[in-house]
Amino acid sequence: xxxxxxxxxxxxxxxxxxxxxxxxxxxxxxxxxxxxxxxxxxxxxxxxxxxxxxxxxxxxxxxxxxxxxxxxxxxxxxxxxxxxxxxxxxxxxxxxxxxxxxxxxxxxxxxxxxxxxxxxxxxxxxxxxxxxxxxxxxxxxxxxxxxxxxxxxxxxxxxxxxxxxxxxxxxxxxxxxxxxxxxxxxxxxxxxxxxxxxxxxxxxxxxxxxxxxxxxxxxxxxxxxxxxxxxxxxxxxxxxxxx
Amino acid sequence: xxxxxxxxxxxxxxxxxxxxxxxxxxxxxxxxxxxxxxxxxxxxxxxxxxxxxxxxxxxxxxxxxxxxxxxxxxxxxxxxxxxxxxxxxxxxxxxxxxxxxxxxxxxxxxxxxxxxxxxxxxxxxxxxxxxxxxxxxxxxxxxxxxxxxxxxxxxxxxxxxxxxxxxxxxxxxxxxxxxxxxxxxxxxxxxxxxxxxxxxxxxxxxxxxxxxxxxxxxxxxxxxxxxxxxxxxxxxxxxxxxx
DNA sequence: TGCAGAAATTGGTTGGACCATTGAACCACT
DNA sequence: AGTGGTTCAATGGTCCAACCAATTTCTGCA
Numbered sequence: 001x002x003x004x005x006x007x008x009x010x011x012x013x014x015x016x017x018x019x020x021x022x023x024x025x026x027x028x029x030x031x032x033x034x035x036x037x038x039x040x041x042x043x044x045x046x047x048x049x050x051x052x053x054x055x056x057x058x059x060x061x062x063x064x065x066x067x068x069x070x071x072x073x074x075x076x077x078x079x080x081x082x083x084x085x086x087x088x089x090x091x092x093x094x095x096x097x098x099x100x101x102x103x104x105x106x107x108x109x110x111x112x113x114x115x116x117x118x119x120x121x122x123x124x125x126x127x128x129x130x131x132x133x134x135x136x137x138x139x140x141x142x143x144x145x146x147x148x149x150x151x152x153x154x155x156x157x158x159x160x161x162x163x164x165x166x167x168x169x170x171x172x173x174x175x176x177x178x179x180x181x182x183x184x185x186x187x188x189x190x191x192x193x194x195x196x197x198x199x200x201x202x203x204x205x206x207x208x209x210x211x212x213x214x215x216x217x218x219x220x221x222x223x224x225x226x227x228x229x230x231x232x233x234x235x236x237x238x239x240x241x242x243x
Numbered sequence: 244x245x246x247x248x249x250x251x252x253x254x255x256x257x258x259x260x261x262x263x264x265x266x267x268x269x270x271x272x273x274x275x276x277x278x279x280x281x282x283x284x285x286x287x288x289x290x291x292x293x294x295x296x297x298x299x300x301x302x303x304x305x306x307x308x309x310x311x312x313x314x315x316x317x318x319x320x321x322x323x324x325x326x327x328x329x330x331x332x333x334x335x336x337x338x339x340x341x342x343x344x345x346x347x348x349x350x351x352x353x354x355x356x357x358x359x360x361x362x363x364x365x366x367x368x369x370x371x372x373x374x375x376x377x378x379x380x381x382x383x384x385x386x387x388x389x390x391x392x393x394x395x396x397x398x399x400x401x402x403x404x405x406x407x408x409x410x411x412x413x414x415x416x417x418x419x420x421x422x423x424x425x426x427x428x429x430x431x432x433x434x435x436x437x438x439x440x441x442x443x444x445x446x447x448x449x450x451x452x453x454x455x456x457x458x459x460x461x462x463x464x465x466x467x468x469x470x471x472x473x474x475x476x477x478x479x480x481x482x483x484x485x486x
Numbered sequence: 487t488g489c490a491g492a493a494a495t496t497g498g499t500t501g502g503a504c505c506a507t508t509g510a511a512c513c514a515c516t
Numbered sequence: 517a518g519t520g521g522t523t524c525a526a527t528g529g530t531c532c533a534a535c536c537a538a539t540t541t542c543t544g545c546a
Contacts, residue, residue: 013499038527049500051294054528055301062302063331070528071508078333087417088306088331090321091410102408105356113352165345167334171414174330256530281496292531297497313497314539 017046017056022082035073036066063088089174100230103175108223110172111156114163115203115219116212126162127208133158134204141197155200159207195225260289260299265325278316279309306331332417343473346418351466353415354399357406358446358462359455369405370451376401377447384440398443402450438468 021042030036039057043050057074060066063086068074091099122130137151153176160169199222206214264285273279282300286293300317303309306329311317334342365373380394396419403412442465449457 040527051501052499055297055498057528058298058301059305062305062329063333065333068528069508070506071526073508073527080333084333086305086331086333088329089413089417090306090308090323090327090329091413102410105360105408106353106410106414109352109356110349113348117348165348167332167345167349170332170334171330171349174332283496294532295530298529300497311497312539313537314495316496316539 013048013052014056014059017042017048017053018059019082020046021056021060022080022084025076025080026082030076032076032078035075038073097230101227104223104227104230106175107172108220110160110168111223112216112219114160114165114168114172115207115215117163117165117168118159119207119210119212119215121164122162122207122210126158130155130158130162130204130207134200137200152200159203162207195229196222199225256291256295257299257302260285260291260296261302262325263289264299264303265323265327268319268323269325273319275319275321278318281316340473344470347466347470347473349418350415351463353403353411354466355459355462357403357408357411358450358458360406360408360411361402362450362453362455362458364407365405365450365453369401373398373401373405373447373450377443380443395443402446405450438472439465442468 021036025036037045039050039053042053046053057066057068060080061068065076065078065080066074067077118126118130133151133155137155140151157169157173160172163169199218203215203218203222206212206218264279268279280288282293282296285296289296300309300311303323304311308319308321308323309317310320334345361369361373376394376398380398383394399415400412403415406412442461446458446461446465449455449461
């Protein structure tokens with residue numbers, strides 16, 4: 001007895017709309033930044049109500065695939081294809097010390113692995129790009145006395161991108177906001193991140209030398225210094241809370 | 244000259260609806276599985292159109308926070324709070340060999356770190372729970388001649404849960420579907436996963452002995468065997484493609 | 487009491503209308 | 517030429533009222 005009967009598909013209007021739209025995007029080879037048809041046109045072409053089109057687009061908007069600008073149109077924000085897989089993560093309450101430590105543990109896991117992979121796989125072009133970001137970051141660090149979080153971030157992004165695995169960049173990009181909530185309010189530690197500065201170049205050196213285990217070790221050291229800074233900040237905060 | 248003028252915030256109806264709804268859920272202490280008010284009631288109470296309520300709920304549904312059942316109602320699927328952070332990941336084309344290898348690299352990074360953290364933090368209760376899952380899995384493995392993917396999964400989940408960091412479980416749970424697409428069609432390798440079987444107990448032993456580096460090493464070995472199986476499968480597939 | 491059918495409830499869809507924002511075209515003035 | 521203002525069409529955002537489809541609840545008959 002075959003007990004696997006696929007669930008019957010009665011009505012899944014907006015899903016169908018999304019599938020059709022994804023097909024359209026692929027066929028027209030639309031990339032990020034390009035404008036897709038207006039809601040009214042989509043509704044007419046797909047023979048559904050404009051409201052249904054809107055619900056479908058709302059889903060894509062929530063997934064960050066699309067951006068809607070009133071009065072202007074709807075624009076692609078990322079590459080879409082028919083066989084996309086969505087993994088929406090929602091994590092609650094990252095506003096406290098424990099929450100930030102949690103994200104740092106994730107970052108330690110990913111950053112170490114990505115640095116190692118990068119050391120194995122990065123080609124000449126990728127290494128040059130990483131070094132460029134590193135130079136920019138060091139320049140900013142000197143000029144602005146340690147405030148180089150944006151440039152710092154771009155350096156790490158370049159490593160993730162060169163790891164040859166798009167998932168690293170995606171996951172870490174999704175957590176960017178979470179990290180940066182704190183970067184802005186570094187728990188009272190004024191020189192937050194200073195200690196981690198030198199490791200950026202040591203990581204790069206290992207990558208350029210194609211030394212995966214070295215890169216992994218240096219990445220771990222970097223995260224460890226950030227953790228220390230954080231703990232120090234939390235201790236300060238506790239003291240000042242107590243007044 | 245200050246060249247940073249933040250864009251002004253005019254109207255954001257559906258966002259406001261979600262915020263209000265999140266507040267309501269918190270106030271009423273609604274948990275997963277519980278039913279929330281009708282769309283019509285929400286529309287009336289919030290003084291917005293039912294359409295707007297629907298757009299807001301559609302976003303939550305897309306994020307997996309809520310489930311809508313026609314004729315029945317809308318039900319919470321996860322805990323929601325006001326300070327949630329959403330990180331929708333969408334990855335394209337996970338249907339090929341490269342896509343699965345990508346997910347395995349993520350899994351290697353997270354699984355190793357989680358096992359190590361677990362070895363440090365797991366208490367008696369957590370260790371007992373993990374051993375229970377391990378026993379179930381080994382039982383299933385003996386009985387069903389190697390088909391124990393569900394039980395296998397629960398074992399790993401238990402480790403993630405005992406790592407003391409909820410993010411591990413969330414990320415890996417989000418990738419569950421991706422992993423299991425292949426578990427079902429293991430590229431023609433009939434004994435897929437057999438080689439990894441013994442490492443489950445060695446991982447557990449290290450955790451129970453509070454040996455983080457040992458647990459990390461065993462976890463890495465486990466992933467390595469899965470990677471080998473996968474490569475073997477890909478090779479087979481290539482051969483059979485060629486007929 | 488048990489159960490089939492009616493009725494109410496609830497999410498899903500439709501079509502039409504109007505509002506708010508945007509951007510382009512046009513125009514007047516300098 | 518360029519600056520600023522006006523008009524106007526296009527587009528997303530919101531609203532309304534009705535109906536459809538699935539589900540749940542109620543009702544009344546056997």
